[in-house]
Amino acid sequence: MNRAELADFLRRSRARLEPSDVGLAAGARRRTPGLRREEVAALAGMSVDYYTRLEQSRGPRPSRQMLGALARALRLTGDERNHLFHLAGEEPPRAESAATHVRPGLLLILDRLHDAPAQVMTDYGDVLAQNAMAAALVGEAGTERNVVRRFFTDPRARALFPPEDHAEHARAHVANLRAVTAARPNDPAPTALVSELRAASEEFAALWDSHEVAVRRASTKRFQHPTVGLLDLDCEILLASGDNQLLIVHTARPGTATHERLQLLRVLGLQNMTPTHP
Template sequence: MSPGDRRALAAFLRHRREQLTPSDVGLVPGGRRRTPGLRRDEVAVLSAVSTDHYERIEQARGARPSLEVLGAICRALRLTLDERDHVHRLAGHEPPARHRSQGYADPGLMCVLDALAPHVPALVTDDLTTVVAQNPLNVALLGPIATERGLRRAFVHRWFTDPDLRGRYDPAQHDQLGREYVADLRLASGTRPGDADVRELVGALESASGEFRRIWALQEVATRRTTHKVLHHPQVGRLDLECDVVVSPPSGQRLVLFRPRPGTGTAERIALLGVVGVQHLEPSAPAS
């Protein structure tokens, strides 16, 4: 393992941070700033790490940052895949395979996610449904997933193991949606023969859920497409949504949109969700 170059890493991150404005990353611009770019505490919040931890990285102090923390910082700074790989090498890590997110999100999808934030719940996942980013409306809709750790960030794993998340979806759709998620997972697994991440996810689901085992045995394969979903939110009630999946060719990541279905009153309830929904969520503790 290369020792990397912590000073070069610190300089690179600082330079990229100073090139960004709050509006570039979906933050509300504040008053006049004494220095250009984002503040360190803003990058820390966007990365779901403590400010002290991020400051140590940018000052080339402390332990080498983990792959997950580096991925989250790369997501926060809207780095390209080439820039992400450069950051990992400077930190002394081998860059992850291009299909592994490690907390990183495609910057093009993040730009769209930010633009949608006021009106449309949306999230970004990798091909194994690991949620790497959510806008505030999506957090209010489904709860915080991107800030979780391990398999709890994989939506398909949460679908079969988290009754609170699944309980928000109309029970009449549970079987159909479960089969869609599993068929998509099987398709993704076929593109990664022998992959350790696939084995871990499928193995955990087979151990945890008889329903998953039954559906997995059906050998169904299909790409996720636009799906009509009905959710029952505890604060705003019934939501009729069209769920669209947009794939980014450079990274293979997906932008998942939850569009209000016209003529159902859902748009008004989504607007209400933006006001009251987040107030009922417990914040996750930042990583350090």
């Protein structure tokens, strides 16, 4: 691990970004160009102290997951992402059937969706990036980033949806995963996910054995948010060409109660993303 070079690369990558580049408000006048350290830390899902130590050449070796989060937070290109991994003493991720690096252009689109929850994920359910409103709606993507695994193993994930909708969500998750594994039989990630969930969830195993197949498509979803209440949202799913990544956007029809609740959710999301300063 080259701590000095890693620190320099992080500082320079942070300095070239403006708040608007990552979907944040500019706020008060800044004494130096670029994002603040606490903003990068929030985007990457790490503590400010940890990120600060990395920039000061005294941090521990970042995990591969943390390096990926930093690459997304700093809007690095594929080549820059690989350079970041090399500086940390890690081999860059190999090319996979479903890419796990989100292109800066796609992240830019995500950042521009200020009033709609939006996420980029692999076609088998790994959340790769999300905007502030998506974090406010479904929670921040932490160490467990796969929505299918969470739905079948974490009761808190199911609580995001009304109980009467659980069966339909379960069928949709499994049917989509069936389609993905059939299309890419040599991709180890979705295959491993199926094996894990067949052992961990009787419900998943039963649905898998029913052999339903259906690719994710636009739909209407209901969310039971603990603060703003029931939300009836239109779910649009866009495919990023060649990467097997999905841009998923949730919107509410103007003039409805859900639209008003979504505006309240936007306020909550912006409050959570705004760094505090002494």
